[in-house]
Structure formats: C-alpha cells, structure tokens
Amino acid sequence: RSDGYDLWLRYDPLPPAERASYRLLLRSAFFAGDSGSMQAAREELQRGVGAMVGAAPIAVASLGNADLIVGTPAALPALKSLGLPLNAAGPEGFVLRRIAWKGRDVIVVAGNSDVGVLRGIFALLRRIQTGQPLESLNVVEAPRYALRLLNHWDNLDRTVERGYAGQSLWDWHKLPGWVDPRYTDYARANASVGINGAVLNNVNASAEILTPPYLEKVAAIAGVLRPWGVRTYLSARFTAPIAIGGLKTADPLDPQVQRWWRSKADSIYRLIPDFGGFLIKANSEGQPGPQDYGRSHADGANMIADALAPHGGTVMWRAFIYSPEEVDRARSAYDEFKPLDGKFRSNVILQVKNGPIDFQPREPFHPLFGQMPATRVGMEVQITKEYLGFATHLAFLGALWEEVLDSRTATPRARVAGEISALAGVANIGTDRNWTGSHFDQANWYAFGRLAWNPTLRSSDIAQEWSRMTWGNDRQVTETVVPMMLRSRDAVVDYMTPLGLTHLMATGHHYGPGPWVDDLERRDWNPTYYHRATRDGIGFDRTAGGSNAVSQYAGAVQHCWSSLECVPDRYLLWFHHVPWTKRLRSGRTLWADMVKRYDDGVSAVREMRRDWASLNGRIDAERYREVTAFLKIQEQEAKWWRDASIAYFQSINGLPLPPGHAPPE
Ligand code: GCW
Numbered sequence: 001r002s003d004g005y006d007l008w009l010r011y012d013p014l015p016p017a018e019r020a021s022y023r024l025l026l027r028s029a030f031f032a033g034d035s036g037s038m039q040a041a042r043e044e045l046q047r048g049v050g051a052m053v054g055a056a057p058i059a060v061a062s063l064g065n066a067d068l069i070v071g072t073p074a075a076l077p078a079l080k081s082l083g084l085p086l087n088a089a090g091p092e093g094f095v096l097r098r099i100a101w102k103g104r105d106v107i108v109v110a111g112n113s114d115v116g117v118l119r120g121i122f123a124l125l126r127r128i129q130t131g132q133p134l135e136s137l138n139v140v141e142a143p144r145y146a147l148r149l150l151n152h153w154d155n156l157d158r159t160v161e162r163g164y165a166g167q168s169l170w171d172w173h174k175l176p177g178w179v180d181p182r183y184t185d186y187a188r189a190n191a192s193v194g195i196n197g198a199v200l201n202n203v204n205a206s207a208e209i210l211t212p213p214y215l216e217k218v219a220a221i222a223g224v225l226r227p228w229g230v231r232t233y234l235s236a237r238f239t240a241p242i243a244i245g246g247l248k249t250a251d252p253l254d255p256q257v258q259r260w261w262r263s264k265a266d267s268i269y270r271l272i273p274d275f276g277g278f279l280i281k282a283n284s285e286g287q288p289g290p291q292d293y294g295r296s297h298a299d300g301a302n303m304i305a306d307a308l309a310p311h312g313g314t315v316m317w318r319a320f321i322y323s324p325e326e327v328d329r330a331r332s333a334y335d336e337f338k339p340l341d342g343k344f345r346s347n348v349i350l351q352v353k354n355g356p357i358d359f360q361p362r363e364p365f366h367p368l369f370g371q372m373p374a375t376r377v378g379m380e381v382q383i384t385k386e387y388l389g390f391a392t393h394l395a396f397l398g399a400l401w402e403e404v405l406d407s408r409t410a411t412p413r414a415r416v417a418g419e420i421s422a423l424a425g426v427a428n429i430g431t432d433r434n435w436t437g438s439h440f441d442q443a444n445w446y447a448f449g450r451l452a453w454n455p456t457l458r459s460s461d462i463a464q465e466w467s468r469m470t471w472g473n474d475r476q477v478t479e480t481v482v483p484m485m486l487r488s489r490d491a492v493v494d495y496m497t498p499l500g501l502t503h504l505m506a507t508g509h510h511y512g513p514g515p516w517v518d519d520l521e522r523r524d525w526n527p528t529y530y531h532r533a534t535r536d537g538i539g540f541d542r543t544a545g546g547s548n549a550v551s552q553y554a555g556a557v558q559h560c561w562s563s564l565e566c567v568p569d570r571y572l573l574w575f576h577h578v579p580w581t582k583r584l585r586s587g588r589t590l591w592a593d594m595v596k597r598y599d600d601g602v603s604a605v606r607e608m609r610r611d612w613a614s615l616n617g618r619i620d621a622e623r624y625r626e627v628t629a630f631l632k633i634q635e636q637e638a639k640w641w642r643d644a645s646i647a648y649f650q651s652i653n654g655l656p657l658p659p660g661h662a663p664p665e
Contacts, residue, residue, distance in 0.1 A: 002620035004434030007189050007442050008469035011051035011129065018131060022053045025067055025107060025134050029057040032071025036227030037114035041070060041121040044188065048125040069101070070109045070117055079110050085140045086112055092196065092229065093142030094120030098135060107137060115229035122192040130468045141454070147314070147349070147378065147422035148452035149197035149233065150190065151279060152429070156209065161202050162384050164391040165430030165437035170200060176220035183221060186429070187228035193449025197231045199424075203281035203318065205235040207243035210264060219271040226274060233276035233316075238300060239288040240264070251293035252303035261307035269311040277313035278304060279351070279424075284321045297321075297336065298343040305345040316378060316424065317344070319352040319368060322524060328540075328547030329524045330356040334367045338552075342374030349378040349422050354404045356549070357530075359426075360387055360502045361493045362400070364561070364571050367552035370409030370419040378422030379404070383444045385428065387503075387510050388492050389637065391437030392630045394608060395492045396485035398447035398459035405455045410554035423452040438630055439623050442470065443485060460486055477618050484608045491608070493570075495601025495638040496645075498594055500539070500574035503530040504645070512637065513644040531573070533652045537580055538590070539573030550575055569593075580653050592658035594649070598642035599661060605631065605638045 001010075014022065026049050031042050042059065045068075050056030060066050063078065073079045073086065084095045094111040101108075109124060111117040123141065127134060153161040154168035171180055190198070200218060201209050208214055222232035241247040241260040251257055268275050282289025282300055290300030301317040308315060322332035337350060344350065350372065355363025359382040368377060381401055388395045405417040425448040428436045436442050443466045450462050463485040464478060471477050496513070497504055504527045506514035518528040532540050542549040543562050550562045560566040561575050569585060572578060580591040588596060609631045616624060650657070 002622040004439050004442065004623060005185075007435060008129075008446055008466055009048070009125075009189065009192060010469065011048045011125070012472060013054065014052050014128070014131070014473075019053050022049070022128055022134070023055060026053065026057050027055075028060045028066050029068035029070060030060050030063050030066035032069075032076035033114060035114045037118045037229065038071075040188075040191070040227050041109075041114070041118040044118070044125065045070075045121050049128065052128055064102070066106065068107045068109065070121070072111055072113060072117060075114075079108070082108065084108065084110055086110060088140045088142060089116060090142035092116050092119065092194075093140065094123065096120055096124055096137050096139040098137040107134060118191060118227075118229060119194055126192075126465065126469065130465055131473050143194055143196075143453045144417075144455055145421060145423050145452055147197060147424075148195050148449065149199060149276075149316075149422070149424045150195055150383075150427040150429075150448075151199045151203065151235075151380065151424050152427045153202040153204075153384075154200065155202050155204075156206050156214070160430055161204060162382075162386040162426070163428070163430050164384060165428060165435060165441070166432040167430055169429060169431060170217075170221065172214070172217055175217035179220050179224060182431075183224040184228075186435075187225045187230050189435075189445070190225075190230050190449065191228035193446055194453035195449045196229050197233055197276045198225065198427075199233040199235055199276075199279045199316075201235045203235045203279060204285075204287060205237040205281070207237040207240040209234055210236060210240050210268075211244050212267075215268060215271055222272045222275070231274050231276040232272060233314075234278055236278040236280055236304070237288070238280060238282045238290070249293065250288065252290050252295050252299045253293075258303055258306070261304055265307040265311060265313065269313075275311070275313060277308050277315055277347075279316040279318070280304065281318045281320065284318065296340060296343075298340045301348045302343075302345045305348045309345070309347050313347065315345075315348045316351045316422070317348055318380070319350050319366075320358075320380075324522045324524050326524070328542065328549050329529075330540075330542065330549045331547060331552065332356075334371070334552045337368060338371060340375075341372045344375050346376070349376045351378045351380050351422070351424055353380045353382075354401070357502055358387070361395075361489070361496055362403075362500070362570060363502065364553075364574060365404050365407040365409070365416050367549075369416045370414060370554065371552075376421050377419065378424055379416070379420045380424045380426065381448065383425040383428045383448050385441070385444075387505055388489075388496075389634065390511060391428075391441055392633045393492060393637065394438075394440045394484070394488045394627075394631065394634060396440070396447070396459070396463060396488045397444045398451065398462045399486060399489045401447070401451050402459040405451065408557060410557065412556065417455040423448075423455075425452070439470070439627055440485070440488075440630075442466075471619055474618055477615055480611050480615055484611055487604055488608065491601050491604035491638070493601070494597045494604065495641045498597035498601070499569055499590075500571045501531055502574060503527060513641050513648075515645055516648050532577060533649055535653055537578050537582075538649070538653075539577040540575070541577040542575045546577065580655060588658070591649075591653060591655050595646055595658050595661050598646055602635070602638045602642050605635045609635055 046056035094116045109120040158168040239250040245260045283291045305315045319333045322329045352368045407416045446466045447462045463482045467481040504515040506512045515527045584593045
C-alpha cells in the first residue's frame with residue numbers, strides 16, 4: 001500500500017538474497033498457548049514473515065521440528081532449562097535468543113507473559129524489516145516505565161482537540177454494535193512500539209463518557225485493545241457526580257461524592273476488569289476541580305484514587321494549571337504542586353508537561369521534574385503538533401523528547417528520564433488513511449512509543465529504524481531521510497521561536513505567527529506577555545531581578561540558567577531580557593543573531609525540499625508527492641514566520657536589517 005495505512009508495519013518484500021537467508025531460519029514455529037495475545041503474536045509473525053520473506057512459518061504442534069519457539073515458561077516449562085535471562089524481562093518484556101536446543105539451532109521468543117511474548121515478536125519482525133542478521137540473536141528487553149500511554153483528546157462528537165488527522169477513531173455512534181476493524185490495527189501499531197495504555201477521550205472531558213451506554217462502548221474498545229497489551233483509560237470530569245449523578249456537589253470531602261465515585265469505579269471494573277484508571281484536568285483553563293470547593297489538588301486526586309485503589313487503578317492528575325494573577329505563568333505548576341509533595345496516594349501520578357508553558361517547539365524542562373521526591377511524577381508530551389505547524393510541517397519530535405529526557409536536573413548525573421515513572425503522549429491519530437495527517441508524523445507516534453519503552457534510545461537510531469521500516473532499506477533513502485528528520489525540529493524552532501522565545505503563535509488555533517497580539521482577555525495568553533520586546537531589548541526576565549522562575553530549578557541548573565554568561569543560547573530569552581545590541585557567542589548582536597536564525601530556519605526547510613527531491617523515483621509516487629507538497633507548504637510558511645516576525649520586531653526596535661539578510665520574497 002502506498003497510502004500510509006500500514007504505518008511502519010509495511011512488511012515490504014526483502015531482496016531475494018536476504019529472503020533466502022531469513023527463510024532458512026524461520027520455516028516453522030511452535031507457539032505455546034492460545035490466548036488472545038498468543039493468537040495475535042502468531043498472526044503477526046505469519047503476516048510479517050510471509051510478506052517480507054515470501055513464506056510464513058508453518059505452525060507446528062511439536063517442539064522437535066520448530067525453527068522458532070515462542071512462549072512463556074508457564075505455558076512451556078521446557079523454557080526453564082535454557083537459562084534465559086527472563087528475570088530481566090519483567091512482566092512485559094522479552095528475551096530473543098538463538099540457541100542450540102536438542103542438537104538444533106532455534107530462535108526462542110520468550111516472555112513472562114503472553115503480552116511480553118507478543119512484544120518479542122514485534123521486536124523480531126523489526127529486526128527482519130531493517131535487515132539485521134538473526135544468527136547470533138541475543139536480546140533481553142524490559143520497558144523503563146510501567147505506564148506508556150497515549151492520551152487522545154477526542155470528543156464524543158468525534159472532533160479532536162488539536163487533532164490534524166481527521167476525525168476521532170472512536171465511532172461512538174455505532175459502538176458497541178459495530179466494532180471497526182481499524183481499532184485492531186490501531187492496537188497492533190501501539191503494541192509494536194510497546195505503548196500499553198490509551199486514554200480514549202479528551203481531558204476537557206464530557207461527563208457523559210461515564211454513563212452506562214458509553215461505558216458499554218468503551219468496554220467494546222477495551223476488548224479489542226486487551227490482547228495487544230493496551231489497557232483502556234478515561235478522562236473524567238471532576239463534576240461528573242453533579243452532571244450525571246444527580247448530586248448537588250462534587251466536593252471531594254463529601255461522603256456522598258466519595259460514594260458516587262466508588263460505585264462508578266465498581267461498575268466500570270465489572271465491565272472492564274483491566275481498566276487502567278482516570279486522567280483528570282482540574283482547575284485548569286476553566287475545567288472544574290477541587291478548588292471550587294476550597295479543597296486542594298491532593299484532596300481531589302486522592303478521593304478518586306481511593307475509589308480506584310481496590311481495583312488497582314491509577315489516577316493521572318494533570319499539573320497543567322496557571323492563572324492570569326500569577327507573576328509568571330512558567331512558575332504556576334511548581335508553586336501550586338511543590339507544597340503538595342508527599343500528599344498524594346500511591347496510585348496517583350502527577351502528570352506534568354515536558355516544559356513549564358505549553359508544548360512549545362522548545363522549552364527548558366519543567367521544574368517539577370526531580371523536585372517531587374515523595375510523589376510519582378509522569379511526563380506528558382504532545383505528539384500532535386499544535387504549536388509545530390500541524391500536520392504539514394515536518395518536525396521529528398524524537399529530537400525534542402530526547403533533549404528533555406536527557407536534560408540534567410539537580411546533580412550532574414541526574415537526568416529527567418530518571419525522575420519520572422510514566423510517559424504520556426497526546427495522540428496525533430485520527431481517521432485519515434495515513435492515521436496521523438502526514439507520513440512523517442507517523443514517526444512521532446513511533447518515536448514516542450520507542451522512547452517510552454527505552455528513554456535512553458537515541459533519536460537518530462529511532463529515526464533510522466522508522467525510516468527503514470517506512471520508506472524501505474534503500475541506503476540512499478535512509479541517508480537522506482534520517483538527516484532531514486534530525487534537523488527538522490531545530491528548523492521549526494529557528495523559523496518560529498529562536499533563542500528561547502516562546503508562545504508567539506496566532507491566537508486560538510496556534511497556526512502561524514502572531515507575536516504582535518496584545519489584546520486578549522487573559523494577559524497570559526498574549527504573545528507580548530512572553531517576548532516582552534521593547535525598543536531596548538527582548539526576553540522574559542526570569543532571574544532574581546524578574547519573576548525569579550529560575551529559582552525553581554535546583555543547584556547547578558539554576559546557577560547556570562540565571563547567568564547570562566552560562567545560559568545556553570537556546571534558553572537565552574526564556575530566562576533573560578537582553579539588549580538588542582548585546583553580543584552573543586556567535587559574535588553577532590542579539591538582533592543580527594536572531595535574524596540569522598530566522599534565515600537559517602528557512603534555509604533548512606529549503607534544503608529539506610531539495611534533499612527530498614533527490615529521492616524521486618526511489619519512493620512510491622503517492623507518498624513522494626504528498627511529502628513534496630507538504631514541504632513546499634512548509635517552506636512558504638517558514639518564510640511567512642520569518643518575514644512577519646522580523647518585520648514586527650523591527651517595528652519595535654527600529655533597527656536596520658543586518659547585512660546579509662535575504663529580503664522577503
Ligand atoms: O495546549 C493547550 C491546548 C488546549 C489543551 C490544553 C491542555 C486540552 O491549547 O487545547 O486542552 O493545553 O493541555 O489541557
């Protein structure tokens with residue numbers, strides 16, 4: 001298929017020589033067990049190997065003549081004698097090993113659970129897709145985080161908040177009577193990268209999702225996702241006891257309210273025994289919450305956590321709060337939640353966005369990471385590209401997430417990745433044939449899953465895997481596509497918000513430039529609030545002389561970012577208000593450097609177009625054409641960003657354009 005429906009699970013036929021060598025290793029397979037997950041594993045193996053190698057492994061009923069042995073020690077006790085490192089695989093991981101067994105060389109795919117085995121099959125298929133040898137296979141993997149979740153911002157009318165890939169996948173109207181086969185392909189894709197949960201509905205939640213008719217629909221989806229190791233979660237509206245329960249209050253300390261949530265949880269678990277839990281946006285952007293009743297975020301989260309606890313469910317309580325009264329929006333979440341450290345139940349995860357503002361092309365990491373030692377903290381990233389050009393701009397977010405996960409927190413060795421216990425990604429998925437609105441945005445879904453499984457993976461390796469699986473193993477294609485992907489996010493930063501600028505997008509939809517906007521009802525929504533440009537300088541002073549948001553960071557980080565000498569250029573105007581004439585590390589003045597970066601952003605996109613054009617004929621025409629057209633849009637809009645931003649800032653600082661700057665076309 002060339003419409004992108006198959007995502008990275010294309011299983012294109014391999015070249016003849018490779019086919020022959022893989023075929024010898026994979027003629028037959030023995031599967032221990034017949035659970036839904038094992039059936040899924042068997043079918044995926046047969047589908048993948050069949051398509052790539054030309055012949056699917058024959059399922060055999062005895063071990064003796066199998067090339068491939070697949071199962072758990074519980075289902076196949078003989079696995080216990082092989083000395084496999086299954087302890088290191090944990091409940092969801094796997095072991096892949098080529099091993100001599102009874103005089104024959106076999107490939108073993110083992111896990112401690114059938115879902116682990118399924119993930120092992122996907123890992124094996126990925127190796128075949130990317131042309132890696134299996135002769136000395138010896139792998140053990142376990143996920144770094146127990147919760148690796150997609151958050152769908154899907155409304156019940158099938159619109160998707162910040163969705164750029166069509167309608168919501170969930171066809172509520174036809175559920176539960178009709179269960180779209182697409183849900184299975186969705187689950188397969190998630191399983192292939194290790195995503196193990198999905199919050200089905202928007203955090204700006206309608207209470208209706210918790211009514212019995214909707215819960216039956218949810219249960220039907222959960223039934224499809226289950227064998228693939230993906231648990232179902234829901235966003236809950238804090239005032240659901242009023243909206244659908246007939247109560248007069250949603251006060252978390254009110255016994256009737258507590259009872260309502262307990263019985264709601266009980267009825268959900270009767271329908272969905274492995275239900276994952278609730279995601280909650282409370283007292284944020286107009287959503288109701290415990291503070292409406294004079295209670296704290298901990299009171300609210302704990303009350304719902306107590307209702308889920310008997311069933312093993314989790315509450316993910318979002319830390320995304322801010323109000324126009326704050327001195328600085330970037331300070332809000334830390335100021336509110338830091339004093340609550342240690343006050344949350346053990347089945348609460350505080351879900352914190354990667355940066356302190358809002359999914360911008362670049363932000364420093366959120367100051368709550370590493371500073372809530374007595375709280376489980378999860379990171380929320382946005383896979384959908386609300387502030388990064390929607391679906392047409394190519395921006396590989398693996399690079400963004402790698403940067404955040406890798407950021408040093410307090411001590412030189414501590415990294416954000418080590419401070420969190422869950423990763424959530426706001427999904428970019430919809431009913432478009434290619435799922436994500438563009439072919440390259442599939443890479444962001446893929447990279448999210450891979451990093452949630454293993455946050456030490458390099459984004460360059462992830463891009464390489466994805467490119468080979470998606471565009472094929474042609475070396476020239478890989479060597480062109482991977483560098484395009486790796487520079488793409490910095491290009492977006494450069495043409496939208498260089499040097500630590502942030503939140504300059506047009507109002508509401510957040511598409512295109514709007515740095516001049518200054519008349520919104522909430523001051524903390526105006527771009528001028530963020531850039532603070534004057535005739536003399538630009539940037540938000542977050543040092544001790546300003547909002548002092550920098551004091552929320554620990555030790556060396558605080559020290560460095562407070563100082564103009566030490567702060568990296570990429571965060572310069574995030575933390576400092578700097579004169580236009582100040583010389584930067586480049587030797588250029590701030591103004592000249594900024595203009596240069598806008599130019600660089602445009603040039604980078606122009607080069608991406610040129611590089612892509614060199615692949616004409618090496619990629620199927622349908623996908624080639626769409627990417628070509630999207631890159632053209634991106635170049636036009638990169639110029640729009642550059643020209644509008646430079647003209648606006650010039651209208652404030654009155655400075656001439658630096659020499660060498662290409663005038664607007
Ligand atoms: O990024 C902002 C978005 C809102 C979103 C909010 C949030 C779901 O503009 O659309 O609402 O963040 O994360 O809650």
